[in-house]
Amino acid sequence: MTEEISPETPLTLLLVDDEPSILSALRRLFRPCGYRILTSESGAGGLEILRQESVDLVISDMRMPEMDGAQFLEKVRADWPRVVRILLTGYADITATVNAINKGAIYRYISKPWDDNDIVLTVRDALEWQRLQSENIRLLALTQTQNEELKSLNAGLEARVKERTIELEQVNGFLNLANDTLKQSFLVSIKVFSGLMELREGSAGGHARRVADLSRKLAIHLGVDAKAQQDIFIAGLLHDIGKIGFSDAMLAKSVPKMTSEESGRYRKHSVAGASALMPLADLKAAADLIRAHHERFDGQGFPEGTVGLAIPVGARILAVANDYDGLQIGTLSDNRFNAEDAKTLLVKSRGKRYCPTVIDALVELLGAPREEPGQSREVPVTQIRAGMILARDLLARDGALLLAADYVLDANLVREIQSYARREALSLVLHVKPNATPR
Structure with a gap:
């Protein structure tokens, strides 16, 4: 028997009880809730309905002839595991109830006579739990699909990868x-991954490694603690990971030559890079630095427009190291600058684009010999x-x-x-x- 309450409501309840009066009472109780209601007076009938209809939740009586509630719910669990299962029991048989819980994996059992408010709330909570489970499965499938799309996006790298086999x-x-050691392997893996990304960068190859090396030296010069030094170094290696989806033509352009659309994509790459690393707990600190490495000391940067010392010190260091190398390889300007001119340009933006303390450290560091x-x-x-x-x-x-x-x-x-x-x-x-x- 089927009762349509609202054609727009997809949630369906199946009520199974050998007593018609119980089914009528339950139907009256759930009618105002907007559910689509199906009923059966036997377990066998309930199974037949499940084969023909899409059901979200089953409420079954425990004591029924031929097939009791425990047996019925066990079959439901085996063939329709997505369906939420609730047991009604009207007698104090704890062994049978436990058996039903174990074999049928029921969401909850409710004793007769029931409290109307309690059973309505139980059904609502059970359906919400089912929705969350389904949403979790959907999101997992979506993530897997997006991963496949990312693999397809990177298929253009295949020719270059073959050349480097x-x-x-x-x-x-x-x-x-x-x-x-695990730590050493971790760092080596990151460096190799950074090197693989740079296979696409042509003349800019080696940029990430140079930025990472200079960032670490600046961090040491500024007295940053050892853990933060490592996070800054890793962020330097991976700071351009958000560009992985850029076309070869876009990667070859300096920032001033980008179209407005390309510029918009470029301004999002630091957020994309940070998001890609956030699932890895060990890289969370580095991800935060990557997100903020295009912030400016005067608050005119992106993505948040953070000002001054509110920008993480590692991101302030990364900004200086990144632009110092970028000016020399031509990614930030139509012209390429030598090391001394690049340093001069950065010094001119001291306190505006760049943190004064970091610029001072850069000047001191570049004036020292590279290796004692x-x-x-x-x-x-x-x-x-x-x-x-x-x-x-x-x-x-x-x-x-x-x-x-x-x-x-x-x-x-x-x-x-x-x-x-x-x-x-x-x-x-x-x-x-x-x-x-x-x-």
Whole structure:
């Protein structure tokens, strides 16, 4: 039996009880609630209705002939697990009730005689719970679909990736050995991912690594704590991750040459990059810096227009390092500037676009030698030994990262590096720390 309450309401209740008076009482109770109501006087009849109709919630009596409520709800659970199940029990048989709960996985059981308000609220809450479950499944499917769309979007990279297959396989070989510590592997993975993104950037390749290195040096110079230094370094490596969906033509343009539409997309890339990293708890701090690295000290930046010291110090550092390199590679201007002119332009915007403290640190840092005497020593690739510690990143011919600074070489890795140098006909010289004792 079917009773249509409202043609616009998709929620359907199935009431199963061998007593017509109980079914009538329940139907009268739920009529004002706007549900579509189906009824059956037996478990078998209820199963037949479920095969033919879309049902959201079942209320079943416990004691019925031929098939009791426990057996009925167990079958409902097996064939229609999405349907919410509620049991009505009118006798104190705790064993049967527990059996129904276990086998039928019911949402709740209600004793007869019931309280009208209680049963109405229970049904409402059960349907809301079901809605939330369905929404969770929908969002999961949506996320998976979006991931597939992202993969399709990146399909244009396939040709370039194929061109680098040999080098990437070499990188993977090094990464397979880079498992001494979780922290070190984590940082190496981020550097490699940053390098993969830069395969698209052509003449701007290496930008992320240079920004990360300068940002870390500025953070150290300003006395930032070790944890924040690492977050700033990671943010530098990944600060352009939000550009992953940009076309090759757009990536090749300097900011002043972008169309209004392209400029609008460009102004959203810091938010997109931060959002991409937010699910990773270890990268939340870095994501916050990426989001804010285009904020200006005078409040004229984006995305929030944050002013002055309210901008995270890591983002203020990242802004200076990013623009210092961007001016030299031509991404921020129609012209490319040498290092000294780029520094001069940044100093002119001290207190306006950039944090004065960070600009002062940049001036002091660039006036110092890049590496203090005794900080590292050069070792030809043929003479490297297990136990040596890299003082600088080890890079491939095109600038792709092979191994990160501070990595401790082992015997297998030594063989891999020497084999790589022979295969590529390279006269590699590694910079290692002087206090390491080879094994």
